[in-house]
Amino acid sequence: xxxxxxxxxxxxxxxxxxxxxxxxxxxxxxxxxxxxxxxxxxxxxxxxxxxxxxxxxxxxxxxxxxxxxxxxxxxxxxxxxxxxxxxxxxxxxxxxxxxxxxxxxxxxxxxxxxxxxxxxx
Numbered sequence: 001x002x003x004x005x006x007x008x009x010x011x012x013x014x015x016x017x018x019x020x021x022x023x024x025x026x027x028x029x030x031x032x033x034x035x036x037x038x039x040x041x042x043x044x045x046x047x048x049x050x051x052x053x054x055x056x057x058x059x060x061x062x063x064x065x066x067x068x069x070x071x072x073x074x075x076x077x078x079x080x081x082x083x084x085x086x087x088x089x090x091x092x093x094x095x096x097x098x099x100x101x102x103x104x105x106x107x108x109x110x111x112x113x114x115x116x117x118x119x120x121x
Contacts, residue, residue, distance in 0.1 A: 006047055008049050009111075012109070013050055014035050016038070017109055018039075018048055019110050020075075023082065024087065036050065065112075065115045066111075066113070067117065068115070069119045070119065073101070077117070078102070081104050090106060091106050098117075102117055
């Protein structure tokens with residue numbers, strides 16, 4: 001069975017986006033060029049693409065969210081929120097309770113959304 005193993009995010013500047021994600025998640029780019037960067041995430045690749053899309057039309061932005069599911073419940077989610085605020089990360093949605101627990105949404109340098117939520121129990 002073939003399963004998706006790469007998730008690609010369109011960015012305006014791959015190097016700046018790689019620095020943002022590297023600092024935010026404490027990871028280092030596996031590959032980095034002026035238009036493309038990748039991060040190995042345990043069998044799945046997060047790719048940042050700063051080149052022109054070769055598909056018809058322009059996808060709506062944002063059309064998806066990058067999810068960070070964390071253990072530790074609400075206290076850990078609030079800790080991450082405070083940490084990211086301290087790093088100057090733009091917040092799109094303040095911490096609030098939803099059907100799956102406490103969550104918040106931040107944005108990367110291009111407005112792509114990053115949702116932090118608890119691991120499903």
